[in-house]
Amino acid sequence: MDIAxxxxxxxxxxxxxxxxxxxxxxxxxxxxxxxxxxxxxxxTELEFVLGIDSTRxxxxxxxxxxxxxxxxxxxxxxxGDGIKTDMVMIDGARFGDWSMDEGDLLVNLPGESHTxxxxxxxxxxxxxxxxxxxxxxxxxCTQCExxxxxxxxxFPDRPDVLSTxxxxxxxxxxxxxxxxxxxxKVAEGDGNDGTHWAEWHDPWPKxxxxxxxxxxxxxxxxxxxxxxSGREVECxxxxxxxxxxxxxxxxxxLHRSMKWDEETFGREYDLDLYNIVAVSDFNMGAMENKxxxxxxxxYVLADPDTATDADFDAVEGVIxxxxxxxxxGNRVTCRDWFQLSLKxxxxxxxxQLFSQDMQGEAVKRIEDVRILRAAQxxxxxxxxxxxxxxxxxxxxxxxxxxTVYNKGAEVIRMMRTMAGAEDFxxxxxxxxxxxxxEAATCEDFITAIEDGAGLELAQFRRWxxxxxxxxxxxxxxxxxxxxxxxxxxxxxxDTPGQKNKGAMHIPLRVAVHCRETGAxxxxxxxxxxxxxxxxxxxxxxxxxxxxxxxxFTAPVIIERELESEDLVFLAAKDDDPFxxxxxxxxxxxxxxxxxxxxxxxxxxxxxxxxxxxxAFRSILSDPALDxxxxxxxxxxxxxxxxxxxxxGSDPAGIRKAEPLEIHKEREQLKTAxxxxxxxxxxSLYAQVADxxxxxxxxxxxxxxKTQIAALFxxxxxxxxxxxxxxxxxxxxxxxxxxxxxxxxxxxxxxAREERLQAFYDRYQGNALVIDKWFTLQALSLHPEVxxxxxxxxxxxDFTMKNPNRVRSLxxxxxxxxxxxxxxxxxxxxxxxxxxxxxxxxNPQTAARFVSPLGKWRRIESVKAGLMKAELERIAVTxxxxxxxFEQVSRSLD
Ligand code: ARG
Ligand code: ZN
Numbered sequence: 001m002d003i004a005x006x007x008x009x010x011x012x013x014x015x016x017x018x019x020x021x022x023x024x025x026x027x028x029x030x031x032x033x034x035x036x037x038x039x040x041x042x043x044t045e046l047e048f049v050l051g052i053d054s055t056r057x058x059x060x061x062x063x064x065x066x067x068x069x070x071x072x073x074x075x076x077x078x079x080g081d082g083i084k085t086d087m088v089m090i091d092g093a094r095f096g097d098w099s100m101d102e103g104d105l106l107v108n109l110p111g112e113s114h115t116x117x118x119x120x121x122x123x124x125x126x127x128x129x130x131x132x133x134x135x136x137x138x139x140x141c142t143q144c145e146x147x148x149x150x151x152x153x154x155f156p157d158r159p160d161v162l163s164t165x166x167x168x169x170x171x172x173x174x175x176x177x178x179x180x181x182x183x184x185k186v187a188e189g190d191g192n193d194g195t196h197w198a199e200w201h202d203p204w205p206k207x208x209x210x211x212x213x214x215x216x217x218x219x220x221x222x223x224x225x226x227x228x229s230g231r232e233v234e235c236x237x238x239x240x241x242x243x244x245x246x247x248x249x250x251x252x253x254l255h256r257s258m259k260w261d262e263e264t265f266g267r268e269y270d271l272d273l274y275n276i277v278a279v280s281d282f283n284m285g286a287m288e289n290k291x292x293x294x295x296x297x298x299y300v301l302a303d304p305d306t307a308t309d310a311d312f313d314a315v316e317g318v319i320x321x322x323x324x325x326x327x328x329g330n331r332v333t334c335r336d337w338f339q340l341s342l343k344x345x346x347x348x349x350x351x352q353l354f355s356q357d358m359q360g361e362a363v364k365r366i367e368d369v370r371i372l373r374a375a376q377x378x379x380x381x382x383x384x385x386x387x388x389x390x391x392x393x394x395x396x397x398x399x400x401x402x403t404v405y406n407k408g409a410e411v412i413r414m415m416r417t418m419a420g421a422e423d424f425x426x427x428x429x430x431x432x433x434x435x436x437x438e439a440a441t442c443e444d445f446i447t448a449i450e451d452g453a454g455l456e457l458a459q460f461r462r463w464x465x466x467x468x469x470x471x472x473x474x475x476x477x478x479x480x481x482x483x484x485x486x487x488x489x490x491x492x493x494d495t496p497g498q499k500n501k502g503a504m505h506i507p508l509r510v511a512v513h514c515r516e517t518g519a520x521x522x523x524x525x526x527x528x529x530x531x532x533x534x535x536x537x538x539x540x541x542x543x544x545x546x547x548x549x550x551x552f553t554a555p556v557i558i559e560r561e562l563e564s565e566d567l568v569f570l571a572a573k574d575d576d577p578f579x580x581x582x583x584x585x586x587x588x589x590x591x592x593x594x595x596x597x598x599x600x601x602x603x604x605x606x607x608x609x610x611x612x613x614x615a616f617r618s619i620l621s622d623p624a625l626d627x628x629x630x631x632x633x634x635x636x637x638x639x640x641x642x643x644x645x646x647x648g649s650d651p652a653g654i655r656k657a658e659p660l661e662i663h664k665e666r667e668q669l670k671t672a673x674x675x676x677x678x679x680x681x682x683s684l685y686a687q688v689a690d691x692x693x694x695x696x697x698x699x700x701x702x703x704x705k706t707q708i709a710a711l712f713x714x715x716x717x718x719x720x721x722x723x724x725x726x727x728x729x730x731x732x733x734x735x736x737x738x739x740x741x742x743x744x745x746x747x748x749x750x751a752r753e754e755r756l757q758a759f760y761d762r763y764q765g766n767a768l769v770i771d772k773w774f775t776l777q778a779l780s781l782h783p784e785v786x787x788x789x790x791x792x793x794x795x796x797d798f799t800m801k802n803p804n805r806v807r808s809l810x811x812x813x814x815x816x817x818x819x820x821x822x823x824x825x826x827x828x829x830x831x832x833x834x835x836x837x838x839x840x841x842n843p844q845t846a847a848r849f850v851s852p853l854g855k856w857r858r859i860e861s862v863k864a865g866l867m868k869a870e871l872e873r874i875a876v877t878x879x880x881x882x883x884x885f886e887q888v889s890r891s892l893d
Contacts, residue, residue, distance in 0.1 A: 026394045026882040031338040037156050038071035039063045041163040046153070050171030050215050052135050053125040059153045061163075064113040074108040076116070077101075078154035081132075081147065085154065089117035105154040120153050127151070128801060128841045136281035137240065138175070139216025141294055143287055146337055146396045149208035159334045160439040162205040169213060170197035176215035178238065180275055182206070182290045202290055204270065205437065207333055212289030214238070214277045221247040225255050225269075228262045233269055237300060238277040246301040249312060250276065250319055257320040260354050265428060267327045276300065276319070280767055283803050283844050284400065285318050288325030295322070298768055298804060306769050308735040309699050313359060321351040327432060335439040337396045341388040341464075342442045344400075345408020349416070352409060362577035366632050369552045369578070372410065374640045376402035376555075377469055381648060383854050383891045385467040385495035389442050394886040397844045403467070410555040411463045417553050418507050418527065419453035427453030459529060460505040467495040470504050472528070474560040476546060483536035484512050484544045488528050490556075496893065503531045509550040511576070514541025515569045523550060523576070545569055550576040557648070564590070564611050572618040577629060584619070585637050588612050592637070592669060593646045596661040609672040616673055620680045627688060627700025634707045636670065639663055639817050647858035656860045659817040667714050667781070674715025681708045685723070693733050706739030713743050713781070721749040728755050738772060746781030770797055771808035778812035778819075785819040786826060800838055803845045810834050814852040821859075825866035828853060832870035835884060836877060843881030850874075850884065854891035868892070 043062040048055060063076065080103040088098050088107060091114050098107040107116065127134035132151025133142050142148065150157040167181045173196045179188075183202025190196045220236035221244060227233060235254055237247045254276065261267040276293045278300035286295040299318035302311055328350060329343035356364045379385060379402050386399065388408040393399055416424040430452030431445055442464055450457050472490045479485040492501040506528040512521040521540035537546070545566045549558055567590075570583035591608030594600050600608065619625065619633045637645075639662055647657040674681065685708045688701035695701070705727065712720035720743055728740035741759055744752045756777070763769035774797075777788050792798060792809055799805055810831065814820050820827040831849055838846035856867035874880070875888050 026885060028392050028394055029396075030392045031336070031390070034336050034338075036066060036069050037158060037161050038066050038069045038073065039076055039156065039161075040066045041156060041161055044155075044163040044165045046165065046167045048167070048169040048171075048213065050140055050169055050176060051124075052138075052140065052175070053123050055122050055124055055133060055140070057120045057122065057153045059116075059118050059120075059155065061116045061155070062113070063109075063116060074110060076107045076109050077156070078105045078107070078116075078118075079103070079147070079150040079157040080105050080154045081150040083120045083122060083151060083154070085118050085120050087119060090114055092117075103150070118154050122152060129843060130281055130283050130803070131844065133213065134281070136279045137216075139214065139218065139279065140176070141214045141216070141277065141279050142212050142289075143283065143294065144211050144289070145209040145287060146340075146400075147209075149211055155208050157208050158336065159207040159209055160336060162207055162333070162437075162439065164205050165202045165211065166199070167201075167213065168197060168199045169215065170195050171215055175217065178214070178216060178218045180212075180214040180238070180277065180292055182210070182212055182292050183271065184273055184291075204290055204330070206290050206330065207439070210288070210290045210330060210333075212287070212292040212294055214275075214292065214294065217241075218277065219244050221251050223251055223255070225258050225274075227258070227268045229268060231269075231272070233258070233272055233274055235274045236276065238275060239297075239300065240278075243278065243297070243301050246303045246306065247278075249302045249307075250300045250315055253316040253319040254323060256316070256358065257323040257354060260320070260357065261324060261327070261350075264353065264357075265327070265350065265425065267324075267432070269326060270331070274323075276322075280804070281802055283842070286322045288322040288329055290326070290330050293322045295319075296804065298771075301768060304693060304733040306734055306763070306766060308738055309702060311734070313355065316358060317351050317355050320354045321347055324350040324354070331437065332432060332435045333439045335441050337393070337399070338390055339441050340396075340399060341404045341408035341411075342440060342445055344405045345388060346412055346445070348405050348409035349412045352413075360628065363628050363632050365551060365578055366581050368406075370635075370638070370641075372402070372406050372555060373644070374638055376406045377557075377644050378640060378855065379403050379851070380407070380467060380469045380495070381493070381644060381858070382851070383496060383857070383893060384851055384887065387465050387467045387498075389464045391497075395847070395882040397883055398847055398886055407555055414463070414507050414554055415449050415453070415455060415457070415460070417509070417525065419449070419455050423453040423455075424449070427451070427455075457505075459503075462502055462504055466492055466501045466504070467498055468493040468501070470506065470554075470556045472506070472556050472558050474546070474548060474558060476544070476560075478544070479536050481536075482539055484539055484546065485534050485536050486510075486546060487532065487534045489532045490528060491531075496890065503529060505529050506554045506556060508548060509553045509576075510537060511547045511550065512537045512540055513545045513547060513569070513574070514539070514543055515545045515566060516543040517541040518573060520573070520575050521547070525553075547574050547576060547579045549582075550574075550579045552578055552582075562586075568611060568615050571615040571633075572622075581633055584612075584615050584633055585641075587615055588669065589637050589642060589645050592642055592662065592665050595665040595668075596642070596646060596658055597655065598661075609669060609676075612669060613673055613676040617677060617680060620677065620684055627697055627704050629700070631700055631703030631707055634704065636666060639666060640815070642666065643817075643855075643858075656864070657855075657858055658860050659821040659863075660823070663817045670711050670714035672715075674711040678715070681711060684708060699735075702733075702735045702739065705736070706743065709740065709743045713746055717747050717749065721747050721751045725751045725755065728758075734769075738776070741776055742780075745776050745779075748782065752782075767802075767804070771804050774798070774805065774808040775812040778809050779816050781818065783818070785813070785816060786822055786830070789813050789819065789830070800841055803842065806834070806838065806842075806845060810849065814849060820852065821863060825863070825870075828863075828867050828870045832874055835874055839881050839884045840879075843883040846881065847883035847887045850887035850891055854887070856891075 041061050041063050045060040047058040088095050124133045124135045124140055131148035169179050173194050179198040181200035183200050186199050186201045188198040218238040219241050220238045222236045225233045225235050237250050271291045278295050278297040280297045282296040286299050299315050302315045324347050328346045334342050427449035431448035446457050470490050470492045472488055476486045509525050511523040519540040567583045567587045574580045642662045643657045688704050691698050691701035709724045724740040724743040727736055731737040744755050814831050835846050835849045853867050853871050856864040871892050
């Protein structure tokens with residue numbers, strides 16, 4: 001059923017069956033109901049008198065009737081959320097003709113244009129939801145996307161109302177020596193009683209979601225950037241004094257992003273100032289407010305002692321992402337929130353391409369696909385599935401999803417693949433040209449790419465409308481001539497509210513190799529458009545092996561009968577690095593799914609392990625691989641991916657995932673690899689153990705080292721404990737230290753507690769590193785993980801008020817099958833309790849914990865019942881937030 005309709009009662013729950021929709025049932029917003037706003041707001045003036053627990057906000061809006069609408073209603077609706085006003089002034093005089101509707105303020109205006117002045121008082125210190133103006137670590141900052149501005153003042157809080165902002169703020173100089181806002185500072189001065197003030201002006205019209213304000217005791221790491229046209233931009237990374245030493249990487253990443261966007265997309269920055277501020281309490285990663293990005297500290301602070309290689313990459317990627325939004329998001333923004341993927345999908349693609357250029361294309365591509373499969377494929381297969389351009393929502397915060405972001409990026413990547421980089425660039429140039437200064441739609445983007453890149457995307461538009469991961473069944477036979485006839489049968493699975501979907505337009509890069517001669521076929525791009533079609537591909541030799549979806553050109557699931565020997569061949573020999581990775585994954589997935597489904601006898605089990613070990617052996621010894629790629633190839637498919645493969649591999653939908661079986665089999669496979677390849681692994685370890693941190697091969701070496709220790713943890717725990725303890729003790733960087741501690745955390749060995757304590761003592765007080773300490777324990781393979789998490793929740797450093805800390809413990813735990821899927825349901829209960837405890841504090845973050853429980857339909861029946869019962873317990877709780885209500889009701893439908 002459609003997610004948009006009122007949730008019906010799940011069968012068998014009398015409590016819910018009786019419940020009629022209550023007045024608290026939040027309304028459904030639909031894409032098709034879009035109406036332009038009847039007013040325009042050319043100018044917005046704000047004045048803030050700042051205080052941690054009391055801030056006064058005065059807003060002065062210049063409004064005019066929108067000439068593009070025909071509305072003659074006198075009503076002006078200004079959105080508000082939990083705020084009040086005592087007084088409304090119109091054109092400078094007190095005005096009585098206003099009323100409240102839910103949180104909104106309605107004013108009846110007689111004329112064509114007016115000024116509207118409203119005063120509100122807010123308490124940032126009480127704002128635990130972290131939307132609007134809130135206090136974090138003694139400073140004040142804002143988060144307005146998507147609908148946080150209405151928690152600050154009354155305003156048409158929708159992305160298609162663009163306004164020019166002038167903002168004055170004042171506050172105590174000792175608490176808030178630094179006062180920042182969007183745009184440029186135009187004036188400042190001292191006030192009475194130790195206060196000071198600053199006035200900022202942003203020349204670029206923007207929607208309210210891009211507004212930002214920061215006040216606090218901050219210091220900056222600064223360095224100018226000269227743009228391609230020779231303008232100098234002052235770049236600052238603002239942090240608390242004690243964090244200043246860890247900001248160089250962020251600042252350099254910003255400069256690299258600015259340069260790259262000029263070279264690759266022809267986009268130049270458009271203000272003289274670029275500010276980034278790091279805050280420790282933040283719901284998401286970061287926010288692209290015009291000229292004043294606000295970041296989660298996690299994506300700013302990095303040095304070798306406290307951040308892993310992956311953390312460095314994440315900082316670089318998120319800095320780039322927010323910077324790239326200046327064009328894809330700010331200069332061209334979204335008409336309404338259904339168009340979110342217009343800016344997010346495109347900007348994720350842009351940051352992925354940037355990181356590919358910075359970090360290496362092959363490894364980055366594999367990592368992005370791994371994220372897509374771990375986060376987006378499950379979403380597309382579950383109750384929260386939605387198209388990249390959703391049709392309806394109750395709470396837009398729930399749609400900042402892997403689908404909108406990551407699948408959105410894949411969809412645009414397919415356009416780029418079909419057009420080629422150069423023509424695609426012509427398409428994006430046209431898009432930016434055509435829509436600069438506008439609030440655009442996904443349709444506008446597609447049309448610009450069609451016109452500028454010369455593509456025809458009529459059928460391709462289905463990617464925007466249809467949810468669900470397409471499945472392509474592939475079969476092959478030798479044709480009459482010298483070709484291989486390959487038949488493709490595609491289906492798009494039913495998803496909530498969507499059935500009987502049309503065929504997708506799918507680009508696939510393919511090649512046909514020969515297993516006998518080892519000849520590699522030439523790659524070509526084919527485009528599927530039909531439910532079923534056969535394409536003849538040229539042969540490279542007598543024993544054809546099809547290499548398909550090379551580089552992961554399309555976000556689909558390929559299903560095919562392939563001889564295991566073919567997979568072993570592809571894993572060892574394919575010239576496309578992604579295809580090589582994929583073959584290895586397939587080999588492991590096949591074995592693990594069959595084993596976890598108890599389809600294998602002793603001999604079959606041994607054979608499966610042997611094949612994976614053979615492929616692994618070629619990876620360990622291949623001199624052509626660098627260690628980074630080797631480390632990537634050595635990663636077994638994640639348990640989440642195996643869960644998907646197991647629940648989704650049965651077309652009739654009868655087979656259900658058994659997470660504990662998956663876990664057990666995966667551990668056994670690691671044991672087999674560790675035992676069979678002991679010598680090879682030892683010698684590889686010796687080869688990489690002493691490569692120094694700064695060596696060009698250092699990164700790859702660190703990855704390989706920890707992979708090896710993790711394999712030994714399964715095959716020879718005593719050996720692993722010695723290895724990991726040594727790695728921990730000798731580490732001169734966080735990557736080695738965290739990797740070693742990760743291995744130790746899974747062992748029942750005295751070294752575990754010793755090193756955990758040492759790690760804690762060393763980093764006590766460093767919030768980001770202590771987050772790692774919580775995560776390592778919550779993710780661990782230790783059999784007692786559930787009781788460890790219970791104990792950690794009582795730790796003095798644990799708090800429900802900080803989203804990073806909550807996620808570090810409980811998101812990690814929810815992703816740990818051994819704990820979360822505990823036989824007796826105690827893992828499910830723990831997460832449900834977290835949702836209920838967190839919902840009144842921070843609904844946005846609470847709602848994110850619903851999706852792990854929402855997997856119940858795809859899991860074996862005993863656990864399914866336990867999970868569903870927890871969702872039902874949440875559903876009947878009084879006073880749920882809109883966020884959690886929506887996710888829970890969709891999950892039970
Ligand atoms: N636009 C931000 C980004 O770059 C995400 C902000 C979303 N925030 C929120 N509270 N929903 O991805
Ligand atoms: Zn974004």
